[in-house]
Amino acid sequence: MTYINQRVAYGNTLVELAKENKNIVALEADLGKSTMSYLFQETFPNRYFEMGIAEADMASVAAGLSQTGKIPFIHSFAVFAAGRAYDQIRQTISIGKLNVKICGSSSGLSDFGDGSTHQAVEDMAIMRAIPNMTVLCPADANETVQMVKAMADIQGPCYIRINRNDYENVTQEDKVFQVGMPSIVKEGHDVVVFACGIMLTKALEAAKTLEGVVSVKVVNVSTIKPLNKEFIVEAAKECKGVVTAEEHSVIGGLGSAVAEALCKACKPIEFVGVNDTFGCSAHNYAEVLEHHGLTTAHIIEAIQCVNK
Amino acid sequence: MSYGKEFIQELENKAKKIRTGVIECIGVGVAGHVGGSFSSADMITALYFHKMRYDVNDLKKPDRDRFILSKGHVAVLQYAALAEAGIIPKEELKTAKSLGARLQGHPDVIKTPGIEAGTGSLGQGLSIGLGMALGQKMDGYNAKTYVLMGDGEIAEGQIWEAAMAATNFKADNLVGILDRNRLQAMGPIEERFNTNPLIPKWQAFGWHVIEIDGHNMEEILSALDQADTIKGQPTLILMNTVKGKGLSFAENVVGFHNGVLTQELYDTAIKQLA
Numbered sequence: 001m002t003y004i005n006q007r008v009a010y011g012n013t014l015v016e017l018a019k020e021n022k023n024i025v026a027l028e029a030d031l032g033k034s035t036m037s038y039l040f041q042e043t044f045p046n047r048y049f050e051m052g053i054a055e056a057d058m059a060s061v062a063a064g065l066s067q068t069g070k071i072p073f074i075h076s077f078a079v080f081a082a083g084r085a086y087d088q089i090r091q092t093i094s095i096g097k098l099n100v101k102i103c104g105s106s107s108g109l110s111d112f113g114d115g116s117t118h119q120a121v122e123d124m125a126i127m128r129a130i131p132n133m134t135v136l137c138p139a140d141a142n143e144t145v146q147m148v149k150a151m152a153d154i155q156g157p158c159y160i161r162i163n164r165n166d167y168e169n170v171t172q173e174d175k176v177f178q179v180g181m182p183s184i185v186k187e188g189h190d191v192v193v194f195a196c197g198i199m200l201t202k203a204l205e206a207a208k209t210l211e212g213v214v215s216v217k218v219v220n221v222s223t224i225k226p227l228n229k230e231f232i233v234e235a236a237k238e239c240k241g242v243v244t245a246e247e248h249s250v251i252g253g254l255g256s257a258v259a260e261a262l263c264k265a266c267k268p269i270e271f272v273g274v275n276d277t278f279g280c281s282a283h284n285y286a287e288v289l290e291h292h293g294l295t296t297a298h299i300i301e302a303i304q305c306v307n308k
Numbered sequence: 309m310s311y312g313k314e315f316i317q318e319l320e321n322k323a324k325k326i327r328t329g330v331i332e333c334i335g336v337g338v339a340g341h342v343g344g345s346f347s348s349a350d351m352i353t354a355l356y357f358h359k360m361r362y363d364v365n366d367l368k369k370p371d372r373d374r375f376i377l378s379k380g381h382v383a384v385l386q387y388a389a390l391a392e393a394g395i396i397p398k399e400e401l402k403t404a405k406s407l408g409a410r411l412q413g414h415p416d417v418i419k420t421p422g423i424e425a426g427t428g429s430l431g432q433g434l435s436i437g438l439g440m441a442l443g444q445k446m447d448g449y450n451a452k453t454y455v456l457m458g459d460g461e462i463a464e465g466q467i468w469e470a471a472m473a474a475t476n477f478k479a480d481n482l483v484g485i486l487d488r489n490r491l492q493a494m495g496p497i498e499e500r501f502n503t504n505p506l507i508p509k510w511q512a513f514g515w516h517v518i519e520i521d522g523h524n525m526e527e528i529l530s531a532l533d534q535a536d537t538i539k540g541q542p543t544l545i546l547m548n549t550v551k552g553k554g555l556s557f558a559e560n561v562v563g564f565h566n567g568v569l570t571q572e573l574y575d576t577a578i579k580q581l582a
Contacts, residue, residue: 025446049442052476057435057469064439067417067424068447069370072439088466091429092436096417282407283338291407 125252378433431464
């Protein structure tokens with residue numbers, strides 16, 4: 001079955017997946033007709049929970065269900081899934097590495113009419129900052145199908161952002177998705193564009209427009225986290241410049257992730273900070289700072305490292 | 309079911325041991341949640357040493373009863389119970405909150421055996437417990453999930469989302485336990501953000517409410533047994549307690565919500581609990 005809408009692809013694939021895996025359950029916060037989780041409800045009414053308009057409760061209930069061996073997929077608009085339920089996702093699901101899948105639907109600007117309250121332009125930044133989280137952004141409906149299949153095999157929390165609108169596929173229908181593996185969609189050598197979501201389509205269009213003028217390489221980076229840094233560095237190596245394109249704030253999303261990976265190629269740079277891990281208990285402040293590498297010595301080490 | 313005097317006495321002695329474990333866990337010179345641990349100590353004793361079915365040698369047994377400490381800041385109380393039950397070594401209590409310790413400042417589902425869910429951000433435990441109760445029902449287990457909440461904690465809106473949801477799903481295998489010790493970190497609840505009245509609120513949300521003296525072991529056991537008989541709706545055990553119960557210097561003292569024990573107070577505590 002070929003789809004041209006990520007929501008429809010998502011909903012139908014989840015149903016197919018649930019036929020094979022009896023542990024899959026779905027939870028919804030009264031947006032089932034938009035997220036397409038209602039398809040799941042039609043097929044598996046006993047494995048579907050209408051949680052009311054209460055996203056925080058939905059996330060924590062999913063945490064509990066996962067602790068009984070279920071694989072809960074929770075659904076809402078991306079803006080509520082990543083925003084309203086942030087604390088629940090962080091505290092119980094992510095610290096505990098619980099097997100909860102979070103579908104942030106109508107992501108980015110794709111809910112064009114509803115405006116800023118319903119448009120998630122910072123969901124990837126929020127989710128990417130949480131340790132133990134996998135963050136996925138499919139380029140099109142084809143990739144959505146493959147991603148949903150892969151999600152059930154990821155042990156631990158996973159966030160997928162889904163576009164609301166119809167548009168043509170640019171990825172292959174049968175291309176198996178591998179978490180953490182970007183793909184070069186078009187070869188080129190002057191400039192590389194790293195793109196995700198619908199912006200991959202736009203990037204390919206741009207590359208085509210510039211054909212004969214600028215040789216543009218286009219890379220689909222649909223796993224925002226964990227980011228395959230080696231792949232990014234290698235893909236950018238022979239190009240003069242780098243462009244990132246995402247339907248998301250320039251702060252904290254794909255652009256930031258790519259910049260973090262590439263910055264060492266421009267100027268030597270070291271990041272002193274908490275290295276994508278949660279904190280832990282200690283008997284005093286100095287001890288916990290030391291444990292996480294946040295001391296004067298660590299700054300000195302970083303300075304010496306970049307002063308070569 | 310009625311219980312013999314000897315059995316009650318046995319549990320009361322166990323509760324003393326758990327309170328002692330809390331003191332050992334907190335230690336000298338470091339702040340620890342004495343007050344809320346001691347107000348819930350008798351209930352947690354009844355759960356771990358009588359009511360809940362679990363296997364110390366197979367903590368993940370799917371048909372086990374489960375306990376969620378929604379008031380996660382009294383993790384030391386659960387650690388003392390886990391140690392008394394033989395799930396963690398008693399000597400380990402002294403390592404709590406030190407760097408690299410399995411016993412974190414708040415319950416950690418990965419680091420500590422016997423912890424069912426990470427809690428600490430208040431107001432989330434009832435939802436987590438509901439998820440587990442629903443899972444237990446889906447799998448056809450005749451098992452229960454118990455969630456211990458604080459009376460300050462229920463100012464969190466998510467508690468009421470979960471309260472509505474549990475009724476909606478007729479989660480009669482979910483038992484909420486509300487430790488009404490009447491004090492939150494800043495002082496008496498009734499004098500600040502007043503969450504009262506409690507009984508009509510929970511009843512209006514569709515719960516069967518049982519009010520007890522949370523330090524009377526017979527009443528605790530009888531309430532837990534009564535919860536087994538309630539069908540089609542969740543049960544809330546509202547237990548009236550004294551914060552710091554069992555320690556002369558800490559009873560009803562706000563400062564011991566998260567207080568520091570000097571060596572003298574530590575020794576006094578050990579003596580009073582002997």
